[in-house]
Amino acid sequence: MERYLILKDGTVFTGTPVGADGTVIGEAVFTTAMGGYLLTLTDPSYYGQIIAHTFPMIGNYGAIETDSESDKPALKGYVVRELCDVGSNFRKEGELNDFLKKYNVVGIAGVDTRALTRKIRDIGVMNAMITDDLKDLPGKLAAIRKFKVKSAVEQTSCSAPIELNPIDEKHKYRVVLFDFGAKRNIERMLIKYGCSVVRVPYNTTAEQAMAFKPDGIMLSNGGGDPADNVGVIEQLKKLNSYKIPTFGICLGHQLLALSYGAVTSKLKYGHRGANQPVKDLVTGRTYITSQNHGYAVKASSVDPEIASVRFINANDKTVEGIDYKCAPAFSVQFHPEACGGPKDTEFMFERFVKLMEDNHAER
Numbered sequence: 136m137e138r139y140l141i142l143k144d145g146t147v148f149t150g151t152p153v154g155a156d157g158t159v160i161g162e163a164v165f166t167t168a169m170g171g172y173l174l175t176l177t178d179p180s181y182y183g184q185i186i187a188h189t190f191p192m193i194g195n196y197g198a199i200e201t202d203s204e205s206d207k208p209a210l211k212g213y214v215v216r217e218l219c220d221v222g223s224n225f226r227k228e229g230e231l232n233d234f235l236k237k238y239n240v241v242g243i244a245g246v247d248t249r250a251l252t253r254k255i256r257d258i259g260v261m262n263a264m265i266t267d268d269l270k271d272l273p274g275k276l277a278a279i280r281k282f283k284v285k286s287a288v289e290q291t292s293c294s295a296p297i298e299l300n301p302i303d304e305k306h307k308y309r310v311v312l313f314d315f316g317a318k319r320n321i322e323r324m325l326i327k328y329g330c331s332v333v334r335v336p337y338n339t340t341a342e343q344a345m346a347f348k349p350d351g352i353m354l355s356n357g358g359g360d361p362a363d364n365v366g367v368i369e370q371l372k373k374l375n376s377y378k379i380p381t382f383g384i385c386l387g388h389q390l391l392a393l394s395y396g397a398v399t400s401k402l403k404y405g406h407r408g409a410n411q412p413v414k415d416l417v418t419g420r421t422y423i424t425s426q427n428h429g430y431a432v433k434a435s436s437v438d439p440e441i442a443s444v445r446f447i448n449a450n451d452k453t454v455e456g457i458d459y460k461c462a463p464a465f466s467v468q469f470h471p472e473a474c475g476g477p478k479d480t481e482f483m484f485e486r487f488v489k490l491m492e493d494n495h496a497e498r
Contacts, residue, residue, distance in 0.1 A: 164429065171409065173203060214265075262282045353383075356385035375395070405427075453468075
């Protein structure tokens with residue numbers, strides 16, 4: 136049986152079915168990460184997207200659900216060159232194909248992912264469909280071109296506040312984690328660095344957040360266009376006035392910038408993978424980082440009276456981090472919590488804790 140990947144420009148890739156049955160439409164993107172495929176599958180930031188792996192074989196260590204970054208995948212579809220049928224790992228809980236079927240992920244294998252990646256890189260991110268037939272191709276192309284990723288944050292956020300761990304001798308600082316589609320490792324890292332974490336929904340108001348008497352505010356990663364989150368941005372503007380130590384990651388970085396008057400724009404094909412070089416403009420050091428985003432803050436829109444660009448992407452010079460002058464706040468576009476990927480920038484969590492310590496000392 137054949138399965139097809141149809142791009143909005145009419146290009147058709149032929150492969151074989153993996154995962155669930157069905158037809159799906161999404162935004163086709165590629166990731167260059169060589170490992171951590173289960174973490175990629177369960178990253179809520181991929182909401183509405185069809186993921187293609189550039190690494191040729193996926194599934195070689197099976198499925199390990201305890202490593203998942205969320206309760207279930209939020210992506211639309213999955214594209215691989217070769218799917219390993221029998222994974223080998225002492226922690227394996229099952230096979231990747233069974234995982235895809237369990238969570239109703241429609242996938243396709245046998246695709247020339249190098250050709251697909253080159254097309255996306257040259258033309259830009261584009262909508263696509265995975266389907267089992269090519270009947271009414273004009274109708275399918277019309278549906279593909281009409282698709283738009285919507286309500287990513289609303290669909291991937293928690294629905295009610297969740298206190299993850301209490302304040303005690305080892306966890307002295309109360310952090311309100313805004314869940315815009317948060318990866319679990321963000322909360323794990325906060326707890327590791329001595330924080331008591333309360334995860335709250337995306338639509339939590341500034342007043343509701345302050346009712347938890349936070350020592351710090353964490354703004355998580357997430358999917359979709361950051362500028363779509365008008366209500367969230369308005370609440371962040373109010374929250375900024377409290378001068379609470381704030382740390383934003385990925386979408387959280389973009390939303391914080393928008394709340395301070397900056398502008399975001401869509402990248403041609405985004406940064407997705409575990410090998411993105413980022414330069415610290417203060418120290419001159421370059422870090423290898425894990426990233427997953429399709430939008431970026433425009434450097435020219437950052438008001439120098441309010442903030443300064445701290446990190447840039449060493450490849451395309453886009454903004455990768457901002458330090459704020461008007462508040463104890465900073466943000467990064469990359470993922471310092473690192474699952475999966477390098478742990479070079481984990482020290483960002485230490486920096487956040489230091490901000491909370493200094494804020495306490497000033498009281």
